[in-house]
Amino acid sequence: MRRTFFRIAFSVAGLLITVLACSSYGAKRSSTSGTDSSPITVVIDAGHGGHDRGGIPGQRIAEKDMTLDVALRLRNILSASGYRVVMTRSTDVFVPLAGRVAIANSYQNAVFVCIHFNATKRSGASGIETYFYSRDSLPLASAIHYYVTGVAPSANRGVRRRGYYVLRKTAIPAVLVECGFLTNPTEAAYAQTASYRQKLAEEIAAGVRGRSSVSSGFGTTRVATAESIPLQPYIDQTRVTKSKKSGSKRSHKKSARKKKTSSKPPGSEARAGASDREG
Numbered sequence: 007m008r009r010t011f012f013r014i015a016f017s018v019a020g021l022l023i024t025v026l027a028c029s030s031y032g033a034k035r036s037s038t039s040g041t042d043s044s045p046i047t048v049v050i051d052a053g054h055g056g057h058d059r060g061g062i063p064g065q066r067i068a069e070k071d072m073t074l075d076v077a078l079r080l081r082n083i084l085s086a087s088g089y090r091v092v093m094t095r096s097t098d099v100f101v102p103l104a105g106r107v108a109i110a111n112s113y114q115n116a117v118f119v120c121i122h123f124n125a126t127k128r129s130g131a132s133g134i135e136t137y138f139y140s141r142d143s144l145p146l147a148s149a150i151h152y153y154v155t156g157v158a159p160s161a162n163r164g165v166r167r168r169g170y171y172v173l174r175k176t177a178i179p180a181v182l183v184e185c186g187f188l189t190n191p192t193e194a195a196y197a198q199t200a201s202y203r204q205k206l207a208e209e210i211a212a213g214v215r216g217r218s219s220v221s222s223g224f225g226t227t228r229v230a231t232a233e234s235i236p237l238q239p240y241i242d243q244t245r246v247t248k249s250k251k252s253g254s255k256r257s258h259k260k261s262a263r264k265k266k267t268s269s270k271p272p273g274s275e276a277r278a279g280a281s282d283r284e285g
């Protein structure tokens with residue numbers, strides 16, 4: 007009897023905390039991403055395109071093709087789920103960064119999802135990274151990263167906060183997901199299969215759907231429920247400059263701050279996870 011009482015008490019307390027957490031989150035996010043019940047627009051940004059192949063010079067697989075394929079798959083999945091979907095590009099064309107941001111910022115009650123694949127000279131480098139910049143974007147980044155790393159046979163390189171142009175200039179929650187290294191033989195082989203790209207798209211879509219289920223990082227009274235997605239710890243790279251790391255070409259993701267030199271040694275991006283932490 008006593009045990010039943012405690013179980014009920016805990017359930018009620020848990021429910022209350024969950025409701026409070028959700029309502030405070032809803033209030034914080036309502037200006038940009040709306041409530042759970044209102045349909046949102048998902049602006050999908052396939053990285054690169056046209057003359058901009060993405061990746062590093064000499065890279066065999068064109069990043070722009072992979073990003074577009076995943077983006078189109080994501081569009082189909084989200085459309086079928088009732089989302090309004092807008093593409094910054096749906097063919098092999100070049101769209102300037104400012105154009106991509108302008109498209110994103112012309113929608114309210116929307117989120118912005120950029121699809122990229124990674125590249126570096128060191129073929130051993132591998133793994134999934136998810137970037138965000140604004141605080142409002144962390145739940146979306148957490149959810150997408152949680153799902154994508156859940157299926158990808160790749161290392162988890164963590165959620166990272168960084169001032170890439172497309173993240174910094176967007177007024178809506180914005181996330182950039184690096185779906186693995188096309189310069190890594192294993193990850194490249196996966197990326198080249200349609201079934202894997204479909205899986206990536208499905209998991210990104212799951213992240214979009216689940217963004218509101220991310221447990222709040224505020225306070226210590228979080229209650230994990232079966233549906234809740236853990237808020238991901240993140241590596242703050244807002245002080246990282248547009249680096250010279252491994253000669254990778256990343257014009258699409260200009261960093262917020264510019265310094266004359268990078269303190270980061272070449273090849274250091276290959277280091278995974280928390281060891282990449284800066285400053």
Ligand SMILES: [Zn+2]
Binds near residue numbers: 053069123258
């Ligand atoms: Zn890219």
